[in-house]
Amino acid sequence: MRTWTDRARSRRAALIAGLIGACAGVLGSWIPSFWGDEAASVMSASRTWPELWRMLQHVDGVHGVYYAFLHGWIGLFGAGEFSVRLPSALAAGLLAAGTAVLAGRWCGPRLALAAGLLAALLPRTAVMAAEARSYAIGSAIAVWLTLLLVTLLENRGRRWAWAGYAVGAAAAVYVFLYLALLLPVHGVYVLLAHRGRIRVWAGWA
Numbered sequence: 001m002r003t004w005t006d007r008a009r010s011r012r013a014a015l016i017a018g019l020i021g022a023c024a025g026v027l028g029s030w031i032p033s034f035w036g037d038e039a040a041s042v043m044s045a046s047r048t049w050p051e052l053w054r055m056l057q058h059v060d061g062v063h064g065v066y067y068a069f070l071h072g073w074i075g076l077f078g079a080g081e082f083s084v085r086l087p088s089a090l091a092a093g094l095l096a097a098g099t100a101v102l103a104g105r106w107c108g109p110r111l112a113l114a115a116g117l118l119a120a121l122l123p124r125t126a127v128m129a130a131e132a133r134s135y136a137i138g139s140a141i142a143v144w145l146t147l148l149l150v151t152l153l154e155n156r157g158r159r160w161a162w163a164g165y166a167v168g169a170a171a172a173v174y175v176f177l178y179l180a181l182l183l184p185v186h187g188v189y190v191l192l193a194h195r196g197r198i199r200v201w202a203g204w205a
Contacts, residue, residue, distance in 0.1 A: 006104075006108055006109055007104075009104075009108075009109030009112075010100070010101065010104030010105075010108070010109045010112045011101075011104075012109070013100045013104060013109050013110075013112040013113035013116055014097040014098075014100035014101045014104065014112065014116060015097065016100075016113060016116070016117075017096040017097055017099070017100040017112075017113060017115075017116025017117050017119070017120050018093040018094060018096050018097030018100070018116070018120075019093065020093075020096065020117060020120050020121070021092045021093040021094075021095060021096030021097070021116075021119070021120030021121075021125065021129065022089050022090055022092060022093025022096075022129075023089075023093075024089075024092070024120060024121065024125075024126060024129060025085070025088060025089025025090075025092045025093070025126070025129025025130050025136070026082075026086065026089045028130075029081065029082055029085045029086070029089060029130050030080070030081045030082035030085075031081075032081070032130075033081065034081060034084075034132065035131075037131070037133055038084070038085075038131055038132040038133065040060070041063075041066070041067065041070060041084070041132045041133060042070075042074070042079050042084060042132065044060060044063075044067045044070075045067050045068075045070035045071040045073075045074055045079075046071070046074060046079065047071075049071070052067060052068070052071060062176065062177040063133075063134055063176075064174075065134075065174045065175050066133075066134035066137065066175060066176075069087075070084070070087075070132070073087060081132075084132040085130060085131060085132050087136075087137065088128060088129050088130065088131060088132060088133065088135075088136040088137065089129045089130070089136075091128075091129070091136035091137040091139070091140040092120065092125055092126075092128060092129030092136045092139075092140070093120070094140040094143075094144070095119060095120075095125065095136065095139050095140040095143050096116045096117070096119045096120035096125070097116060098140065098143035098144045098146075098147055099115050099116050099118075099119035099143055100112045100113060100115055100116025100119075101147055102115075102143065102146065102147050102150065103115035103116070105147075105150060105154075125139075134175055134176050135176070137175060137176075138172065138175050138176035138179055141168070141171070141172045141175060141176075141179065142172065142179055142182050144168075145165070145168050145169060145172055145182065146182075146186070148164070148165055148168060149165060149186050149189070149190075149204075152165060152203070153190070153193070153194060153200060159203065162203040162204065165204075169182075169183060186204070187204065190204050
């Protein structure tokens with residue numbers, strides 16, 4: 001049984017991991033010039049809405065939601081390297097924080113901090129955090145969607161709560177198409193961990 005103190009420490013671990021993950025992505029992010037795929041993101045997001053819609057009918061449809069988000073972001077904060085890469089750095093922080101929260105659900109605050117810091121400082125996370133692409137955002141969504149699933153299973157979520165999970169899963173797929181592969185993984189977890197609970201299976205389905 002997790003105590004209130006353990007939960008508070010796990011939340012603190014998540015906050016620390018999240019801040020470190022975001023800061024690691026921000027530091028020096030304004031120095032390198034945009035590389036090819038980042039330039040494609042900026043050029044696509046700088047189009048007008050009708051131009052962007054027409055483009056997505058032919059190329060890069062899997063990144064459409066990210067380009068639409070980036071279009072609004074550039075309108076508010078400009079198209080400099082620091083500005084355009086900042087959402088990815090913040091998403092890397094959310095990825096690390098979510099990993100810490102997930103680990104803290106089962107393993108306590110020490111492992112939560114270790115897992116969060118490891119997620120924050122992995123080379124692949126550092127790359128995603130420092131580039132203007134959708135991968136860090138998609139990874140953060142995957143972690144928090146998994147956390148939502150675990151919470152629903154532990155709390156025996158009602159049908160409306162499962163609808164929230166379904167909306168989150170659909171949003172994840174629109175942000176990055178390959179996140180559809182996360183759903184079979186979730187299904188296997190539900191099958192193995194809750195094989196005798198038909199109601200849970202029905203809710204997930």
